[in-house]
Amino acid sequence: MFRKLALSDDVLLSVEKPARYIGNEINMIKKDPEKVDIRFCMCFPDVYEIGMSHLGIQILYDMFNSRDDIYCERVYSPWPDLDKIMREKSLPLFALESQDPIKDFDFLGITLQYEMCYTNVLQILDLSQIPLKASERDGDMPFVIGGGPCSYNPEPIADFFDLFYIGEGETVFFELMDAYKEWKKNGEERLDFLKRAAKIEGIYVPSLYDVTYNEDGTLKTFIPNTKEASTVIKKQVEEDLTNTYYPTKPLVPYMKVTQDRVVLEIQRGCIRGCRFCQAGMLYRPTRPRDVEVLKEYAKTMLESTGHEEITLSSLSSSDYEDLGELVYYLINTFNKKGINVALPSLRIDEFSLDVMSRVQDIRKSSLTFAPEAGSQRMRNVINKGLTEQDILEGALKAFKGGWNRVKLYFMLGLPYETYDDIEGIAKLANEVAVTYYENIPKEKRKGKVQIVASSSIFVPKPFTPFQWARMNSKEEAREKRDFLKGKVREQLNQKSIKYNCHDTFTSELEGVLARGDRRLCDVILHAYNSGCIFDAWTEYFNYDKWIEAFDSCNLDYNFYIDREREKDELFPWDFIDSGVTKEFLWRENERAKAEAVTPNCRDKCSGCGIMKYDAKNSFCKKWIN
Amino acid sequence: MKYRIKFFKIGSMKFIGHLDVMRYFQKAFRRTDIEVRLSEGFSPHQIISFASPLGIGLMTTGDYLDVELTGDLETDYIREELNAVMNDEIGVIRVSKLEDFAKTSMAVLAAADYTVCIKPEKSEHFGNDFFEKLQDNIKGYLAQEEILVTKKTKKSERVMDIKDNIYYMESNKKSFEEKTGLTYTDESFDYDYYKPIFFIRLTHGSVLNIKPETVIESFCTYAGVKFDSLFFQLNRLEMFADKNGEKGKVNTMNSEVKCELVSLDRWQAI
Ligand code: SF4
Numbered sequence: 001m002f003r004k005l006a007l008s009d010d011v012l013l014s015v016e017k018p019a020r021y022i023g024n025e026i027n028m029i030k031k032d033p034e035k036v037d038i039r040f041c042m043c044f045p046d047v048y049e050i051g052m053s054h055l056g057i058q059i060l061y062d063m064f065n066s067r068d069d070i071y072c073e074r075v076y077s078p079w080p081d082l083d084k085i086m087r088e089k090s091l092p093l094f095a096l097e098s099q100d101p102i103k104d105f106d107f108l109g110i111t112l113q114y115e116m117c118y119t120n121v122l123q124i125l126d127l128s129q130i131p132l133k134a135s136e137r138d139g140d141m142p143f144v145i146g147g148g149p150c151s152y153n154p155e156p157i158a159d160f161f162d163l164f165y166i167g168e169g170e171t172v173f174f175e176l177m178d179a180y181k182e183w184k185k186n187g188e189e190r191l192d193f194l195k196r197a198a199k200i201e202g203i204y205v206p207s208l209y210d211v212t213y214n215e216d217g218t219l220k221t222f223i224p225n226t227k228e229a230s231t232v233i234k235k236q237v238e239e240d241l242t243n244t245y246y247p248t249k250p251l252v253p254y255m256k257v258t259q260d261r262v263v264l265e266i267q268r269g270c271i272r273g274c275r276f277c278q279a280g281m282l283y284r285p286t287r288p289r290d291v292e293v294l295k296e297y298a299k300t301m302l303e304s305t306g307h308e309e310i311t312l313s314s315l316s317s318s319d320y321e322d323l324g325e326l327v328y329y330l331i332n333t334f335n336k337k338g339i340n341v342a343l344p345s346l347r348i349d350e351f352s353l354d355v356m357s358r359v360q361d362i363r364k365s366s367l368t369f370a371p372e373a374g375s376q377r378m379r380n381v382i383n384k385g386l387t388e389q390d391i392l393e394g395a396l397k398a399f400k401g402g403w404n405r406v407k408l409y410f411m412l413g414l415p416y417e418t419y420d421d422i423e424g425i426a427k428l429a430n431e432v433a434v435t436y437y438e439n440i441p442k443e444k445r446k447g448k449v450q451i452v453a454s455s456s457i458f459v460p461k462p463f464t465p466f467q468w469a470r471m472n473s474k475e476e477a478r479e480k481r482d483f484l485k486g487k488v489r490e491q492l493n494q495k496s497i498k499y500n501c502h503d504t505f506t507s508e509l510e511g512v513l514a515r516g517d518r519r520l521c522d523v524i525l526h527a528y529n530s531g532c533i534f535d536a537w538t539e540y541f542n543y544d545k546w547i548e549a550f551d552s553c554n555l556d557y558n559f560y561i562d563r564e565r566e567k568d569e570l571f572p573w574d575f576i577d578s579g580v581t582k583e584f585l586w587r588e589n590e591r592a593k594a595e596a597v598t599p600n601c602r603d604k605c606s607g608c609g610i611m612k613y614d615a616k617n618s619f620c621k622k623w624i625n
Numbered sequence: 626m627k628y629r630i631k632f633f634k635i636g637s638m639k640f641i642g643h644l645d646v647m648r649y650f651q652k653a654f655r656r657t658d659i660e661v662r663l664s665e666g667f668s669p670h671q672i673i674s675f676a677s678p679l680g681i682g683l684m685t686t687g688d689y690l691d692v693e694l695t696g697d698l699e700t701d702y703i704r705e706e707l708n709a710v711m712n713d714e715i716g717v718i719r720v721s722k723l724e725d726f727a728k729t730s731m732a733v734l735a736a737a738d739y740t741v742c743i744k745p746e747k748s749e750h751f752g753n754d755f756f757e758k759l760q761d762n763i764k765g766y767l768a769q770e771e772i773l774v775t776k777k778t779k780k781s782e783r784v785m786d787i788k789d790n791i792y793y794m795e796s797n798k799k800s801f802e803e804k805t806g807l808t809y810t811d812e813s814f815d816y817d818y819y820k821p822i823f824f825i826r827l828t829h830g831s832v833l834n835i836k837p838e839t840v841i842e843s844f845c846t847y848a849g850v851k852f853d854s855l856f857f858q859l860n861r862l863e864m865f866a867d868k869n870g871e872k873g874k875v876n877t878m879n880s881e882v883k884c885e886l887v888s889l890d891r892w893q894a895i
Contacts, residue, residue: 001815001817001818002635002636002637002714002815002818003636003637003714005637008746009682009744009855009858010855012640013640013681013682013855018640018681019640019641019642019645022637022638022640022641023637024637024638024712024714026652026656026710026711026712252652254641254645254646254648254649255641255642255645256644256645256648302655303656304656305652305656306651306652306653306654306655306656306710307652307655308651308652308655337655337660338663338669338670338671339655340668361667361668
């Protein structure tokens with residue numbers, strides 16, 4: 001008998017890429033669902049190719065399945081073509097492994113990697129035939145649990161989740177699973193499980209809190225309505241990154257996915273402290289993995305997957321202290337077997353140019369710099385420790401080594417930004433071109449230097465020093481973009497510079513959702529009901545429908561972005577203790593205003609508060625006296 | 626060393642497209658310690674080539690790929706190593722060693738055999754009458770003066786006679802095997818679920834390629850039943866080279882030079 005599939009041949013043959021829905025990938029875990037106590041379905045609410053590329057899910061998939069009493073399966077968002085068919089025929093959404101309906105599972109875990117996936121969360125619930133609001137779910141329905149970076153402000157989607165897991169998944173999930181088994185054994189009510197869960201550190205149960213607002217719309221109070229729920233939810237941190245779960249047999253998809261390679265997470269956290277960067281604050285403390293263990297993982301994972309490429313993942317790979325040793329090991333061991341070592345963007349110096357020249361075709365590859373801002377003044381404001389000199393010297397070395405393509409990444413709409421700072425972007429791009437033409441003699445040039453400058457719109461995020469900041473409206477952002485376009489055209493070497501800019505509509509909505517409160521749940525629900533899904537995909541994003549949703553919910557969209565917040569405003573996410581204190585963030589915001597640079601954690605500890613976690617090998621260690 | 630690998634791809638794997646099957650085998654080899662020869666250049670790739678892509682929705686219990694290995698290995702060893710790292714719906718049936726001069730299976734491919742089944746959930750579209758008259762209809766269909774079909778390419782549409790390109794067409798496997806003189810390696814195909822209506826051998830190569838769907842459609846028209854490709858499940862049974870084959874020419878059983886077909890893994894000296 002052939003393996004049974006949830007969808008019929010007719011359906012599968014009428015949609016684009018049916019391989020998205022059949023599972024049975026290499027290294028897929030097979031268990032008998034009858035023989036486990038807990039069925040957990042892990043979801044990445046975007047299309048298969050994106051979801052399958054996410055390391056976090058693979059880690060948790062591996063972790064959950066390491067227990068015999070749990071069967072963890074997966075689901076991704078059905079693409080709009082299948083979405084339509086499933087609605088017409090009321091086909092329930094299913095997990096890839098067993099092809100069983102998700103509504104029969106015990107848990108549905110959804111990872112929240114970006115705000116623009118919120119309507120896709122509703123799509124998943126809806127197609128699974130699970131009531132969208134947690135309050136409407138009865139005893140048999142799975143518990144829906146959210147996690148990932150966006151759960152650090154879960155309030156805009158609080159109504160749709162039974163629970164949130166705040167922090168890194170490696171720590172208390174099993175505690176939660178055991179509590180579930182207890183609860184099931186005792187045959188208690190749904191609410192009883194939520195209360196049990198609330199007692200576990202790091203678990204947030206939104207329905208156990210009451211929220212009130214001030215007249216001006218800001219948050220007034222946020223208090224537990226039952227004794228089991230704690231006032232503060234503490235972020236979970238894996239304190240020993242070297243000795244924890246790592247998927248040494250990751251799934252190997254059939255179709256080409258975004259990350260079609262072995263991914264080695266070399267380090268978690270970042271020592272840099274860029275003030276705009278949420279990940280840099282959330283994933284503190286910075287914890288490197290042991291290099292010998294990583295070498296072992298690389299070997300095992302290449303063998304177990306057959307991938308032809310391996311890459312490193314971290315927020316700032318150049319800060320990983322054993323990078324040289326690791327990279328040369330990978331190149332020397334695997335390159336001759338035809339396995340490509342794909343480098344993440346590294347600080348441009350002798351080392352990185354050397355390794356790049358070994359693993360890439362210089363003529364086809366480009367150098368990447370992320371100055372983020374155009375002027376030194378502005379880079380001080382955002383605490384980006386990359387100087388014009390660093391860039392030009394790095395570029396010069398690379399040009400001499402034969403490169404002639406440069407990518408530069410910037411942000412527009414940063415706090416305290418002036419038009420001079422923006423013009424600085426054009427000037428900096430020009431300076432890079434000048435460096436090329438002045439130093440590379442004509443006969444050695446391989447054509448023009450190609451500079452691509454890209455800018456995205458800055459979105460203030462919770463738990464960053466800029467969480468108080470006003471965000472630029474899309475009109476302002478467009479004006480800045482047009483101004484910058486003009487300035488690029490004024491440069492002497494404008495013919496060598498190409499300028500790209502991100503969409504302003506989506507950034508604005510992302511800004512609203514990022515720092516939103518519980519009242520946004522209705523807006524999201526309304527937008528979803530009017531047909532919004534795949535908002536992260538420009539071809540599906542519908543701005544007008546969102547505006548209409550705000551109007552019908554009588555909520556002011558601009559309230560969330562178009563104002564500078566007061567120092568002591570109570571934020572919807574303040575109940576979460578991320579380890580980095582609000583005082584530190586405020587101090588950093590003040591320093592930003594003063595254009596003062598804060599040293600990185602290798603040079604000096606700035607007392608962010610994260611030291612209360614006793615993480616092994618962390619960069620904080622050397623500052624404990 | 627050159628090897629030819631006969632493989633099956635069944636069940637849910639019928640939804641995996643040809644490019645993905647190529648990637649699947651590349652990765653499978655890298656999961657073993659069998660070393661595939663790499664091409665020269667900055668981004669070397671494994672030297673693997675397939676006889677013919679299989680469309681999405683079709684199964685196969687007799688497709689082929691050619692691969693060049695750096696070492697000289699036992700064919701059984703290669704099969705076992707690969708099967709140990711593959712899933713149960715795509716796997717290796719047989720490995721055979723090729724002479725260095727052997728042309729690729731793609732180059733020598735001349736014909737292919739297929740099982741044609743009606744999906745059980747679609748049998749209602751046919752009615753008892755169809756099944757009762759099946760054998761007679763096949764006879765009648767093949768006895769026609771000519772069998773005209775419209776062959777569509779990207780640029781043009783032309784009507785052609787494919788009578789000579791249908792080498793065999795039998796309503797049951799036994800008589801098909803008698804005619805072709807072969808025993809098929811189709812144990813993995815689910816005959817309990819899919820009931821075959823006929824087995825066919827068709828011209829299949831770079832010069833002329835007769836798709837089984839084309840024949841099924843024309844047969845349905847002859848038998849007076851509605852055709853929809855979703856009604857049928859196809860399985861490719863075997864692929865052949867023509868001993869008398871010549872580049873750019875198609876030999877049939879009725880042509881001046883007659884075709885002499887041998888399974889791809891039983892023949893290499895063309
Ligand atoms: S405690 Fe000090 S060293 Fe550690 S992350 Fe915070 S600022 Fe950096």
